[in-house]
Amino acid sequence: QTLGQWLLIITLSHPEPQFIEKYFPQVLDHFNYNSLGNGTFAQHFFVSLDQYWRKNYGPIFFYTGNEGDIWDFALNTGFLTELAAVQGALVIFAEHRFYGKSLPFGQESFNIPQIGLLTVEQALADYAVMVTELKKELGAQKCPVIVFGGSYGGMLSVYMRIRYPNIVAGALAASAPILSTAGMGDTRQFFWDVTADYENYNPACKDTVREAFQKLQTLAEQEDYTHIQSAFSLCKTPSSPKDIHQLNGFLRNAFTLLAMLDYPYSTTFITALPAFPVKVVCDTLLNGTDVLSALRDAVGIVYNATGEQTCYNLYSLYVECADPTGCGLGLNSLAWDYQACTEIEMCFESNNVTDMFPPMPFTQRMREDYCAKRWAVVPRPGWLRTQYWGDALLTASNIIFSNGDLDPWANGGIRKSLSPSLIAINIPEGAHHLDLRASNTADPSSVVKARQREAELIAQWVKTSREKMF
């Protein structure tokens, strides 16, 4: 049997990973001994212990939690537990500070200055300290550590390997846009690639979206707000260009999410979605009688999955923030907004030329203005590139950069191998970190192959790391 088949068998026989829920007493401020962070907070994590682990010998698979409740990631990262079963590993899912239950100051965590302790550096130091301590506690000092992460979590995995190679033997960074979030690349790329997903399914789909946005624009210019309200089933009548801007963002965000989460089976990751949602939304659009209501029904796949919404409240379903790809929908938008205002740069624009959306610029200047008002901070463009090397990664090793061609984040990451140990794996039929998900009978062969390669490389890193230690 191939590894792919093995993984599938294991998945089907272990539908729910068995984790123990724990809290780690974490240093509040790793970088200032005299700050308000003089003490510790309870950092939430899950550990698999003896479910799969070859005790005191097998590797540690450590998921570097990203912007959300860690349990959501644990439930949607089945590849880790499948691989742990095959390779006898201990699995840890660690929650990122300021998300989920890991709020250092409870409900006051999002106040100024408390929120100041939310940085990439603090999060990495959390993971470094946590894994060092847990290894001691578990008698696992000689067990190689492999880090895993998807999206921003994948960025953190890359950073862990380049920052703490003394602790981490290798990293699987799935869909990690380490370049675009460091201000490198084309600011048009993201929404261009979102558009491409719809165009690739059917060019008419893209044309219909553009036509619908055009029609909305015309109605807005005519200030025909009641028409807009009824066409889009809005709870409140829009009354200003600001409301129209919000509506455009709300609509664009639905297409963004569907492109990211275009999985070949139904999922419940950020929201409940059908299989192949890009196909579903395009079919809805192309089968509609008028383009406006077709557009409404299309975005209903995201915003009205349960069919319970009788009308859309624009400002609660979508939150505009320093991340133009969206801050809402179950992700902790406050903390992520703060990160987008400080270290993570996402000045992505839509322009209706290279993409199908209305022109919605988001310049560094606009980011500065917003962030000063919202969080009293000044972003520092270039910092992430200085701090985490940008594309100057040649001195690093043992990192897999996996990306799915369907994922609009993919081209913001590493798409070509940089060296024999800095390996890009591209998955033609893959959406946002599909490879990290549990095996599924609907998986395309490209992701099965990708997981197989990843498993082989990780086993190799573990072996080499062990040889160096003994």
Add this chain to the structure above:
Amino acid sequence: QTLGQWLLIITLSHPEPQFIEKYFPQVLDHFNYNSLGNGTFAQHFFVSLDQYWRKNYGPIFFYTGNEGDIWDFALNTGFLTELAAVQGALVIFAEHRFYGKSLPFGQESFNIPQIGLLTVEQALADYAVMVTELKKELGAQKCPVIVFGGSYGGMLSVYMRIRYPNIVAGALAASAPILSTAGMGDTRQFFWDVTADYENYNPACKDTVREAFQKLQTLAEQEDYTHIQSAFSLCKTPSSPKDIHQLNGFLRNAFTLLAMLDYPYSTTFITALPAFPVKVVCDTLLNGTDVLSALRDAVGIVYNATGEQTCYNLYSLYVECADPTGCGLGLNSLAWDYQACTEIEMCFESNNVTDMFPPMPFTQRMREDYCAKRWAVVPRPGWLRTQYWGDALLTASNIIFSNGDLDPWANGGIRKSLSPSLIAINIPEGAHHLDLRASNTADPSSVVKARQREAELIAQWVKTSREKMF
């Protein structure tokens, strides 16, 4: 002519390096966007510009300033300018925050919580940001950067290369005790090796020192304080075990400094010293009539170089702090004490068994108590090892660890090459970072050879780095 001869010729023809004094607007707090450090401070540095530089092509030699006024290091690191002249480099001496003129909050810098912005991480980020900006300003984007440092500055050079290989192509770390200051190794090593220097010159020297300390101890037990005052020319009569403890520290510190600064010619680095000061102090000790006054005259080489002191004020000439190797004498003791209370671990003891000094323990517990009282901080043993890899350096490259066998710090550093690009250079006749000093006719051949090898390796790194860029 050999490189050594070249260097000597250049030195003699350039007795004073020609530097331009500048200030860089530096980010106050790299790791918190909402702290009191919301702004910039003026970071002091010196730059050589066109004195030696092959403009827009030659490398940048960047001295990572350590615990003191940067000009003192510039004056005592002549090898850098000599090498710059040969290799067509631009030289930058950057001052460490909280030292010299780089006080972020002026005289209030040493208050709590302002002092909290003094960390190794902030200092490294300062250098990373500064060199990135200066390269842009100077049109030097394609000029490889090599970092240099001695002692704690050498530690910073190692850290710069492992932390920012995207910015730094290689590091010469002279006398950098990266292991002993990270809590790795034997806490007895430091004063053991100080003792060895005196023993190696003449075993009778060590015996005399021990005898003198024994005699002092006997007088102290008899509370014969007036005898002690006259024997050591103290300004005030000691009156308690605390004063005797201070006297012991004052005396031990003189031997420490002379061992570190045992150069083959007279120097004025931390204090004015004669050539071969260990020899001088031993000769003084062995030629004295009684051991107590001999000991006094011996430490006078450190504390009374100018002969102007008529008596010794124990508490002003030596300051006890969290660094048992001494906080006083021209080094900015407040800031260094803070660093020794937070990240830099120096729990070194003398015990009169493995060394010639009175037993003076300094445990982590004693450090904790002192640091809580003095700075309201709790040290975190193990942090430096987690953060800067300890001896798990195998994934790094392009670092020279040079050490002099006379230097008591040497065995706290890397003494054996770890790989073809992690190279230990040991200098049998060398004291504390002798290789960084300007060439001198009195130099032993071992340091001439060491500099030659260093120059070759650095030229190679520059060449390789340039090939990768173009």
